[in-house]
Amino acid sequence: MYTEQVMEHFYNPHNMGEIENADGIGEVGNPKCGDIMKMYIKVEDGVIVDVKFKTFGCGSAIATSSIATDMVKGHTIEEALTLSNKAVVEALGGLPAHKIHCSVLAEQAIKAAVSDYYRRKGIDPTPIVGEIHECEGGSCANCH
Amino acid sequence: MKRFVYADNSATTKLSEHALEAMMPYLTDNFGNASSLYSLGGKARAAVDEAREKIAAVLGASPREIYFTSGGSEADNWAIKGAAEAGRRKGKMHIITSVFEHHAVLHTLAALEKQGFTVTYLPVYENGLVRVEDLKKAIREDTCLVTVMYANNEIGTVQPIKELGAVCREMGVPFHTDAVQAVGNVHIDVEEQNIDMLSLSAHKFHGPKGVGALYIRRGTVVTTLINGGAQEFGRRAGTENTAGVVGMAAALCEAAETMDERNARNKEICDYIIDNALKIERSRLNGDREKRLSGNVNMCFEGIEGESLLLLLDFNGISASSGSACTSGSLDPSHVLLSLGLPHEIAHGSLRLTFGDGNTMEDAEYIMSVLPEIVGKLRAMSPLWDSIKENEK
Numbered sequence: 036m037y038t039e040q041v042m043e044h045f046y047n048p049h050n051m052g053e054i055e056n057a058d059g060i061g062e063v064g065n066p067k068c069g070d071i072m073k074m075y076i077k078v079e080d081g082v083i084v085d086v087k088f089k090t091f092g093c094g095s096a097i098a099t100s101s102i103a104t105d106m107v108k109g110h111t112i113e114e115a116l117t118l119s120n121k122a123v124v125e126a127l128g129g130l131p132a133h134k135i136h137c138s139v140l141a142e143q144a145i146k147a148a149v150s151d152y153y154r155r156k157g158i159d160p161t162p163i164v165g166e167i168h169e170c171e172g173g174s175c176a177n178c179h
Numbered sequence: 180m181k182r183f184v185y186a187d188n189s190a191t192t193k194l195s196e197h198a199l200e201a202m203m204p205y206l207t208d209n210f211g212n213a214s215s216l217y218s219l220g221g222k223a224r225a226a227v228d229e230a231r232e233k234i235a236a237v238l239g240a241s242p243r244e245i246y247f248t249s250g251g252s253e254a255d256n257w258a259i260k261g262a263a264e265a266g267r268r269k270g271k272m273h274i275i276t277s278v279f280e281h282h283a284v285l286h287t288l289a290a291l292e293k294q295g296f297t298v299t300y301l302p303v304y305e306n307g308l309v310r311v312e313d314l315k316k317a318i319r320e321d322t323c324l325v326t327v328m329y330a331n332n333e334i335g336t337v338q339p340i341k342e343l344g345a346v347c348r349e350m351g352v353p354f355h356t357d358a359v360q361a362v363g364n365v366h367i368d369v370e371e372q373n374i375d376m377l378s379l380s381a382h383k384f385h386g387p388k389g390v391g392a393l394y395i396r397r398g399t400v401v402t403t404l405i406n407g408g409a410q411e412f413g414r415r416a417g418t419e420n421t422a423g424v425v426g427m428a429a430a431l432c433e434a435a436e437t438m439d440e441r442n443a444r445n446k447e448i449c450d451y452i453i454d455n456a457l458k459i460e461r462s463r464l465n466g467d468r469e470k471r472l473s474g475n476v477n478m479c480f481e482g483i484e485g486e487s488l489l490l491l492l493d494f495n496g497i498s499a500s501s502g503s504a505c506t507s508g509s510l511d512p513s514h515v516l517l518s519l520g521l522p523h524e525i526a527h528g529s530l531r532l533t534f535g536d537g538n539t540m541e542d543a544e545y546i547m548s549v550l551p552e553i554v555g556k557l558r559a560m561s562p563l564w565d566s567i568k569e570n571e572k
Contacts, residue, residue: 042490045487045490046494048560051560062562066523066524066527066563067523067524068523069484069503069512069523069524069527070484071561071562071563072562073562089560089561089562089565090560090561090562091482091483091484091560091561091562091563091564092484092487093484093485093486093487093503094486094487094490096484096487097487097560
């Protein structure tokens with residue numbers, strides 16, 4: 036049911052772990068839904084120099100976390116904010132329909148980490164990042 | 180050393196060689212229609228009759244009470260819809276079941292609720308067992324059917340069928356049991372256990388897929404589900420699946436003969452896995468430890484999600500299953516695990532291992548040589564596990 040790319044990122048996830056003294060930490064998802072993604076970013080001169088993730092979830096949740104971190108690492112914050120769930124799905128060679136929400140979570144987790152980065156700098160992130168989709172344990176549109 | 184371990188025998192089983200051999204003539208030369216007059220048809224008729232006798236003997240029933248179906252789901256649909264319709268004609272529109280039945284039962288009942296039937300769902304408590312006193316309290320004047328599964332398909336708990344049946348008998352209510360997971364694994368006697376209807380499915384006991392049976396006690400009123408020709412004593416239409424029923428009978432006889440030996444071996448396998456897996460911190464066994472199928476292990480490991488656990492087990496050659504939402508494509512984890520009172524986040528991290536013919540202690544040792552490491556690997560990735568550990572402090 037999964038592509039080779041998904042399986043490869045699931046078996047050998049990239050950038051798994053935590054960053055001590057991270058400049059931004061974002062967490063999205065809900066244990067009730069069976070998915071939590073937590074992203075850590077290290078930022079230097081507006082560039083994401085390091086990114087790590089921790090994920091509780093199914094194979095595709097872990098794979099989308101892994102590939103999303105690859106896709107923003109070494110890129111500017113502005114570039115990272117353009118990462119779409121669609122690009123994540125394409126990079127993995129596709130996801131089963133009922134797993135698309137995992138790619139949405141990955142996109143949101145990156146945005147949540149960037150929001151946290153701005154907040155720590157005393158900047159209101161909402162005009163830059165937009166609303167972060169907060170999972171309410173089954174009530175959200177992406178969790179089905 | 181990586182090995183292949185099939186530990187999903189509750190999903191389906193490998194066809195027994197003995198059953199395949201018995202089936203072969205009816206898939207090749209003896210292809211006749213059992214309802215035909217000429218001798219080729221006669222051979223098929225004799226084979227179908229013999230299969231019916233053999234299956235009846237294993238269940239303690241009479242051959243006239245065994246009706247062949249396309250499998251367990253059809254048998255459940257027939258028993259429930261048929262008894263419901265018979266009830267409606269008498270103005271009785273109340274049915275009793277348990278909360279954690281198979282969907283073949285639950286969805287059938289949901290359809291009947293839309294037609295105006297009222298259904299009472301008995302609780303199963305933390306140990307996954309229905310209580311006889313709850314049934315006694317639930318039976319009403321207008322109850323037309325009680326249907327409680329023999330053994331649960333996920334957690335393997337074996338219900339007090341004889342006692343439940345006795346209550347139904349006393350109250351004059353027909354008692355059906357979905358015994359799809361039990362047949363071939365436990366000793367069943369429909370007389371002694373007060374069963375009026377029983378569903379079974381061949382592929383759960385090393386028989387072929389696409390064939391099953393419904394036992395209907397003589398005198399139990401059930402309307403017809405599949406209308407058409409006069410097969411199955413005029414109560415279930417459709418050309419006899421000769422090879423299928425012959426294979427089912429052969430597999431069932433074999434399962435019955437080897438049951439005690441297999442159960443002893445399965446118990447040893449499961450005890451080894453349960454005892455060792457419980458040493459993994461924050462793990463639990465789902466369902467009563469004693470009153471369960473001897474080949475069933477169902478456990479939860481906190482902080483991880485079931486589908487990723489299955490993928491890593493599969494990577495190591497082990498076929499297993501989970502009640503995790505992600506494996507079913509729905510949002511909620513299995514209704515069975517939730518019915519035990521488990522919170523969603525714990526139910527998501529479940530693992531079901533089910534053993535049958537062909538499994539050995541080496542399989543159990545191999546599973547336990549990889550399982551703790553897999554759980555550890557997933558927990559190392561899990562922010563949920565981090566917060567569980569944080570809360571411990």
